[in-house]
Amino acid sequence: MxxxxxxxxxxxxxxxxxxxxxxxxxxxxxxxxxxxxxLDNVGxxxxxxxxxxxxPGAETVAAAFAPHRTVVQKRPVGTGDAAKAALGALKGHRGxxxxxxxxxxxxxxxxxxxLITACARAKAAVGxxxxxxxxxxxxxxxxxxxxxxxxIVESKDANVAExxxxxxxxxxxxxxxxxxxxxxxxxxxxxxxxxFYLTDAVGLARAAGLRTIAVEGDEAEFQGINSRxxxxxxxxxxxxxxxxAAMTAGVTMTDPDTVWLSADTRFAxxxxxxxxVRFGPGVSVATGVQIRAFCDIEGARIGKGALIGPFxxxxxxxxxxxxxxxxxxxxxxxxxxxxxxxxxxxxxLGDSDIGxxxxxxxxxxxxxxxxxxxxxxxxxxxxxxxxxxxxxxPVRVGRGANVxxxxxxxxxxPAGAVAFGRARQTTKKGRAAPLRAKLKERAAAxxxxxxx
Numbered sequence: 001m002x003x004x005x006x007x008x009x010x011x012x013x014x015x016x017x018x019x020x021x022x023x024x025x026x027x028x029x030x031x032x033x034x035x036x037x038x039l040d041n042v043g044x045x046x047x048x049x050x051x052x053x054x055x056p057g058a059e060t061v062a063a064a065f066a067p068h069r070t071v072v073q074k075r076p077v078g079t080g081d082a083a084k085a086a087l088g089a090l091k092g093h094r095g096x097x098x099x100x101x102x103x104x105x106x107x108x109x110x111x112x113x114x115l116i117t118a119c120a121r122a123k124a125a126v127g128x129x130x131x132x133x134x135x136x137x138x139x140x141x142x143x144x145x146x147x148x149x150x151x152i153v154e155s156k157d158a159n160v161a162e163x164x165x166x167x168x169x170x171x172x173x174x175x176x177x178x179x180x181x182x183x184x185x186x187x188x189x190x191x192x193x194x195x196f197y198l199t200d201a202v203g204l205a206r207a208a209g210l211r212t213i214a215v216e217g218d219e220a221e222f223q224g225i226n227s228r229x230x231x232x233x234x235x236x237x238x239x240x241x242x243x244x245a246a247m248t249a250g251v252t253m254t255d256p257d258t259v260w261l262s263a264d265t266r267f268a269x270x271x272x273x274x275x276x277v278r279f280g281p282g283v284s285v286a287t288g289v290q291i292r293a294f295c296d297i298e299g300a301r302i303g304k305g306a307l308i309g310p311f312x313x314x315x316x317x318x319x320x321x322x323x324x325x326x327x328x329x330x331x332x333x334x335x336x337x338x339x340x341x342x343x344x345x346x347x348x349l350g351d352s353d354i355g356x357x358x359x360x361x362x363x364x365x366x367x368x369x370x371x372x373x374x375x376x377x378x379x380x381x382x383x384x385x386x387x388x389x390x391x392x393x394p395v396r397v398g399r400g401a402n403v404x405x406x407x408x409x410x411x412x413x414p415a416g417a418v419a420f421g422r423a424r425q426t427t428k429k430g431r432a433a434p435l436r437a438k439l440k441e442r443a444a445a446x447x448x449x450x451x452x
Contacts, residue, residue, distance in 0.1 A: 003095030004048035011102030031262030037105035078195030080187035125210035139168035355381035363388035
């Protein structure tokens with residue numbers, strides 16, 4: 001792979017079967033738009049240029065291609081026409097041109113590289129990735145004889161012998177740069193649908209005496225996505241791939257099928273994950289972390305040795321330090337928990353900084369929103385916040401301070417101070433029974449009134 005590579009990503013499909021206003025290639029898969037998976041995979045080839053082919057008015061798709069160039073296929077008249085739309089952006093390129101699809105996010109970099117390398121070794125003008133299928137019925141067949149790809153036959157056009165072939169077309173194609181313009185330019189639409197098929201490049205190359213080859217890959221990589229059902233199938237396949245990679249790298253999952261990862265979830269070794277845990281985009285987890293059942297974590301860093309959950313929610317912008325404990329039904333949002341801090345149950349900490357070794361009691365709320373803006377709460381190191389306390393931001397609690405249970409704190413608490421922020425209790429002896437009688441009579445009167 002010494003020659004520079006160019007990649008053309010076909011992303012102009014209408015995606016009508018998705019039944020959505022969101023362009024098909026932007027539907028999420030493992031936390032990313034499916035197009036981002038494709039661009040990430042081709043990016044590892046270090047191509048000299050990537051060109052996206054989009055439909056008219058697809059500004060959001062063009063933005064998803066940035067910083068790569070996009071061109072517009074003016075009318076949806078086939079894959080050959082879509083690839084031809086990229087010719088202007090390929091001007092001056094002499095190396096291999098890889099054509100992939102924006103709705104095929106499971107094709108790996110390794111398979112792409114395998115195809116490009118095989119084409120270079122065979123000096124092939126056209127190479128196609130294929131796969132063996134137990135049920136090849138829906139797919140075009142790759143007809144190979146003596147190592148030469150003779151043609152691609154669509155399933156509906158195949159004869160009996162060709163239908164018996166189980167080597168199927170993935171759609172991923174490599175074209176030699178010196179021939180790409182001539183081959184794409186020669187594709188015609190003299191077929192039943194009057195469309196320009198990229199697969200015709202194989203026959204055109206053969207007619208010109210050029211070499212054409214097929215390279216086999218794994219069927220699991222080549223499932224396209226045209227409906228939400230197929231999107232769910234691809235999600236399962238990608239999750240299995242991500243889980244396997246994580247466990248191979250030293251992560252323990254007690255019930256892997258119930259752990260859902262993002263494409264960019266990063267784990268160190270010796271992380272343990274319980275069942276029913278979801279990782280949204282932007283999560284990194286350090287070594288020795290335990291994440292118990294039913295946690296939801298997104299956009300956060302989890303430090304070494306932290307203990308999370310069960311039933312914890314950690315939202316974007318949070319940074320959980322080393323040896324921190326985040327317990328059941330605790331929610332963090334844009335909150336930094338310093339080393340050894342604990343919030344073991346039933347707390348909401350939004351827009352907060354919690355100092356090292358501080359303890360946040362059950363029912364504590366960082367009241368961060370006043371209806372107009374978000375404000376921060378700062379708790380110093382080794383502070384103690386009693387149960388059922390409300391910290392009305394912006395507010396600071398100093399190092400080693402103690403906020404007593406049930407307090408509403410509206411002013412800063414100095415270091416080492418004890419803060420009470422609750423009403424004085426009043427006790428009236430012997431008044432419980434008369435109060436109950438009064439309430440009982442009030443309820444009975446209300447019932448009588450409803451019957452009238």
